[in-house]
Amino acid sequence: MSLVLDPAAQDLLFREARTANTFTDEPVTDEQVQAIYDLVKYGPTAFNQTPLRITLVRSAEARERLLPHMAEGNRAKTAAAPLVAILAADNEFHEELPALFPAFPQAKDLFFAERPARESAAALNAALQAAYFVVGVRAAGLAAGPMTGFDFEGVRKEFLDDDHTPLMIVNIGRPGPDAWYPRSPRLAYEDVVTTV
Amino acid sequence: MSLVLDPAAQDLLFREARTANTFTDEPVTDEQVQAIYDLVKYGPTAFNQTPLRITLVRSAEARERLLPHMAEGNRAKTAAAPLVAILAADNEFHEELPALFPAFPQAKDLFFAERPARESAAALNAALQAAYFVVGVRAAGLAAGPMTGFDFEGVRKEFLDDDHTPLMIVNIGRPGPDAWYPRSPRLAYEDVVTTV
Numbered sequence: 336m337s338l339v340l341d342p343a344a345q346d347l348l349f350r351e352a353r354t355a356n357t358f359t360d361e362p363v364t365d366e367q368v369q370a371i372y373d374l375v376k377y378g379p380t381a382f383n384q385t386p387l388r389i390t391l392v393r394s395a396e397a398r399e400r401l402l403p404h405m406a407e408g409n410r411a412k413t414a415a416a417p418l419v420a421i422l423a424a425d426n427e428f429h430e431e432l433p434a435l436f437p438a439f440p441q442a443k444d445l446f447f448a449e450r451p452a453r454e455s456a457a458a459l460n461a462a463l464q465a466a467y468f469v470v471g472v473r474a475a476g477l478a479a480g481p482m483t484g485f486d487f488e489g490v491r492k493e494f495l496d497d498d499h500t501p502l503m504i505v506n507i508g509r510p511g512p513d514a515w516y517p518r519s520p521r522l523a524y525e526d527v528v529t530t531v
Numbered sequence: 532m533s534l535v536l537d538p539a540a541q542d543l544l545f546r547e548a549r550t551a552n553t554f555t556d557e558p559v560t561d562e563q564v565q566a567i568y569d570l571v572k573y574g575p576t577a578f579n580q581t582p583l584r585i586t587l588v589r590s591a592e593a594r595e596r597l598l599p600h601m602a603e604g605n606r607a608k609t610a611a612a613p614l615v616a617i618l619a620a621d622n623e624f625h626e627e628l629p630a631l632f633p634a635f636p637q638a639k640d641l642f643f644a645e646r647p648a649r650e651s652a653a654a655l656n657a658a659l660q661a662a663y664f665v666v667g668v669r670a671a672g673l674a675a676g677p678m679t680g681f682d683f684e685g686v687r688k689e690f691l692d693d694d695h696t697p698l699m700i701v702n703i704g705r706p707g708p709d710a711w712y713p714r715s716p717r718l719a720y721e722d723v724v725t726t727v
Contacts, residue, residue, distance in 0.1 A: 466662030
């Protein structure tokens with residue numbers, strides 16, 4: 336075996352974990368979300384900028400405000416999921432940077448003085464963190480249903496502000512009946528990896 | 532415990548894993564890279580588009596071509612790492628989409644007929660896969676050193692083509708002496724997570 340990660344953990348996080356489209360009614364608690372965050376917050380980002388911000392849609396009122404912004408094919412499952420999380424990038428992450436990366440506090444002004452530089456860094460690094468978050472949801476024994484099929488500008492206006500860019504919305508819970516499609520094929524190693 | 536993932540696996544992937552700046556001489560084999568890929572290829576992407584492409588820089592000649600494109604602070608460690616991987620997004624991923632997402636083959640023409648739509652989807656989804664790859668490197672008991680400090684256009688011209696956008700470059704190996712800075716602080720749950 337070339338991997339040292341326990342095979343059961345490989346299954347839990349990657350091999351058996353699937354994107355769920357249906358969920359049971361079992362609630363997802365704040366304690367679970369906090370445990371997920373407290374694990375995946377250690378995932379690496381450039382200059383430790385950690386620009387990911389998470390909005391948990393818990394109230395029925397907020398859920399009703401979210402649904403019209405979802406693509407039609409995502410609406411029913413987003414209505415039914417025990418918990419829905421809006422993942423966004425904070426384009427003003429640089430304000431925290433001197434505290435987050437004390438080894439090089441000059442990074443804030445040297446690299447991130449301009450908003451476009453912040454937006455592109457935040458988009459990449461928040462996406463890395465979004466992937467860590469999906470892995471973390473699975474580490475909690477839950478299924479994630481990440482979606483990019485929604486009106487980004489609508490969600491931004493409804494739940495965020497001009498300094499935050501939505502990345503994806505994730506349904507979270509225990510998988511229900513017929514929770515997923517058959518596993519789609521993956522590209523072969525030879526089609527993805529080139530050696531020079 | 533709110534997580535079901537084994538605590539040793541939590542440590543391996545997140546809590547004790549660190550971004551390495553020095554490495555031992557122990558080689559990273561193709562078998563290890565293949566095992567990493569064969570695990571993390573299952574990480575979810577939108578429409579299973581899996582746009583990540585990986586270039587392994589193995590030859591001394593290719594390493595020499597890469598180094599001038601690295602930011603000065605990244606050059607020495609990139610010269611010394613046992614293996615260097617260039618991670619890129621394939622902006623023409625849609626060609627594979629009918630095979631990769633047989634549940635909805637129309638997605639190719641419906642959503643990805645235009646290059647700008649493909650580029651933004653590929654940037655996000657390849658970034659998710661880059662994060663899964665870093666987790667996979669750690670699952671192999673290796674340390675990753677992901678970097679965005681390089682000349683993106685220079686690396687694209689030197690190693691890729693107009694259809695591929697570099698995302699990050701990752702040094703891979705076993706950590707050497709003084710491999711990392713002290714762990715930088717992370718944002719508190721309350722500073723990242725909002726409930727509505």
